[in-house]
Amino acid sequence: MNTFLQKLDSVDRRVIFLIIAVVVILPLIFPLGLPVEPTQTTIDAFDAIKAIPPGAKVLMSFDYGPSTKPEIHPMSIAVLRHLFHKGHPVIVMCLWPDGLFMAKEALDQVALEEYKLTYGRDFVNLGYRPGNEAIIKGITQSFEANFTMDAMGTLIRELPIMKDVENIDDVSFIINMSAGFPGAVEWIQYAADPHKIPMTSGNTSIQVNEVLPYVKSGQMQGIIAGMPAAAEYEALIRRAGMTDEMGEATSSMDAQSIAHLVIVLFIVLGNISYFVKRKQEKKY
């Protein structure tokens, strides 16, 4: 037994990669249907969106790209379903260049295919503008100065949804789908905090520790943290009767849970192996 544990220390890393690949692929092909129970931060985000006054305009920024799509895109889909189900006009913009395509894909699926909404009246995609936090600071003064035209090349002053929207003070809620910089932190610093506009965000797992203090201090209303929280949000809108669809994040959660269990097992075995080896070395 001791020899086996000592040998664990020198296992080829490719064996570990292979095991992780197998434990991720198998539940994707043969789903187990493990339950998804919403956590408090996800419920807070859901409740904050639920509490937006009827008909109020919402600003949603798609600040992620294909590299983080598996984590954030399911959240975007679920949040858009929630917003459109409640009948909120949604103004979409992007601070990441490839966020433009993420936004287009999500809006095509939810706004056009599922809810049959009208572009320019029920929602608009303002597109991408380079400038990071300077753009956020800019729209606190004027949308038109920063986004003269939307992503389709239409002057934004000609769009019904942008009527009466001069700057960020004319939106009731900010939702940021963030994968890094610029993202949730910049939206808090330059828009939500100084203008006292309620805000929530969907984040990659790796960002959660950085953003969570803003949730605890009340600067942000809940957080959708990584793929598990995306699955939780999908469960919440399903329970509220807004959709029957399982959602992409929910169907991936079995693989996520099993992979975590195996990684924990590796860490435990690695530590046992380390201690056994150290004990043997002390002995001789």
Place this chain on the structure above:
Amino acid sequence: MEHSILGAWVAAFLTLAIFSYLYNDNPFYKFAEHVYIGVSAAYWGSIAFWNQIVPNMFGRLWPHVEDPSTLEGFNVIWYKLYNIFHFISGNIFPENGVYANHDQNLTYIIPFILGIFMLLRLIPSIGWLARWSLAYVVGLAAGLRMYGFMSSNVLSQIYGTILPLHGEAGLSFWQNTGLILNNLVIIVGTLSALYYFFFSMEHKGIFSGISRIGIYFLMVSFGASFGFAVMGRISLLIGRFNDLITYSSGGYGYATLVLLLIMVATLFILSRQDPEKNTDQ
């Protein structure tokens, strides 16, 4: 449909090529890496140019005029200069100015010049001019961040840790106990972790204890960060595997399986040809 099949083959190939690095550094990985860097840089550059520089800078320096004969004064010469640009590239500089619905604003000549200065780094003899542009960027970023950081990260976060250590009216004994404990953990954690970074006094005696408590809180924080990082990476892996599984169906010509077999066979042949290179792996 043909486009989506071609896209599936390209996506499956590039994904498998990147994953192949887990086995060993190899030509497939190098090819995918170079394609990724090239495409990213070109995409970012092109989007920034057409979305920002053309409408927001050229569109303000030379806004579209319906009838050039109405131009007067300085603008007559200014638009003659534009006509030279139009002659060089009618695509970037369309006839009679850039249509972006902006009024003319000649102050934008400053960022135009600073932008040109930035590119002068490529000419070593006058590369020092790029420092002016960098100084502007650094100054702007520092000024912009100062307020946001002080307000949201310092003041609001300090305010967020000023928490009551007594119960709240209307809550049960157990609810109050939980609340008090939670607030106590936040206060002790914040103060002790901050004290760990206080180096003006030697960490001895009771201060050593406070510092040690701070380390424990920091370790818990690092552990949480590691956990979240693992969770994020597994999520991304799931995303790629979901696509690979989709592309392995007959509808996509079994793209994943065919490409996987070809890559495995090629890597096997390459490892046979140069076994010494692989011994250290």
